[in-house]
Amino acid sequence: xxxxxxxxxxxxxxxxxxxxxxxxxxxxxxxxxxxxxxxxxxxxxxxxxxxxxxxxxxxxxxxxxxxxxxxxxxxxxxxxxxxxxxxxxxxxxxxxxxxxxxxxxxxxxxxxxxxxxxxxxxx
Numbered sequence: 001x002x003x004x005x006x007x008x009x010x011x012x013x014x015x016x017x018x019x020x021x022x023x024x025x026x027x028x029x030x031x032x033x034x035x036x037x038x039x040x041x042x043x044x045x046x047x048x049x050x051x052x053x054x055x056x057x058x059x060x061x062x063x064x065x066x067x068x069x070x071x072x073x074x075x076x077x078x079x080x081x082x083x084x085x086x087x088x089x090x091x092x093x094x095x096x097x098x099x100x101x102x103x104x105x106x107x108x109x110x111x112x113x114x115x116x117x118x119x120x121x122x123x
Contacts, residue, residue: 103121104119105118
């Protein structure tokens with residue numbers, strides 16, 4: 001019986017030695033073909049991520065277009081207000097009988113209800 005146990009132990013050790021993987025002696029072969037086919041399962045996550053990126057780019061583009069339109073509208077409004085201020089100042093200057101060939105700057109009060117004045121700008 002002892003001989004049988006010893007034989008089984010010896011066989012067990014031999015099998016362990018056989019199943020122990022040896023260090024690979026050869027480098028893996030890399031694919032070098034011009035086209036490498038890929039299955040959908042390999043690409044699905046990357047494809048979905050790319051769709052998210054495309055969607056975000058589209059949202060950003062729309063947002064920037066809306067921003068530029070709003071900016072343009074504000075610039076147009078500011079230009080109209082500036083034109084109106086210049087016109088109102090010219091009308092006020094004329095109503096004060098200020099010589100048209102002279103240049104004056106209108107100084108507005110810092111607080112409503114206070115006095116303002118024209119200051120002549122000499123060249």
